[in-house]
Amino acid sequence: MAETLKSKESENKYPVMSRCAACKKIMGIAFMGPNEGEFSDGFCPECFEKEAEKIREFKEKRKEKK
Numbered sequence: 150m151a152e153t154l155k156s157k158e159s160e161n162k163y164p165v166m167s168r169c170a171a172c173k174k175i176m177g178i179a180f181m182g183p184n185e186g187e188f189s190d191g192f193c194p195e196c197f198e199k200e201a202e203k204i205r206e207f208k209e210k211r212k213e214k215k
């Protein structure tokens with residue numbers, strides 16, 4: 150029973166472009182369901198590092214003000 154449900158679910162999935170939300174670099178193909186949207190946006194490893202750095206800086210600045 151569970152296996153039948155699983156294969157039905159993957160039939161409904163379709164391939165979409167997975168892009169980096171920051172630099173729009175195509176990261177690959179992701180499989181999405183009909184209600185999950187057209188793009189699977191995230192950060193590529195490079196931008197993820199940059200964003201993490203920004204957050205660290207922001208937190209440190211807030212600390213300095215106090």
Ligand SMILES: [Zn+2]
Pocket residue numbers: 169170171172173174192193194195196197
């Ligand atoms: Zn990126």
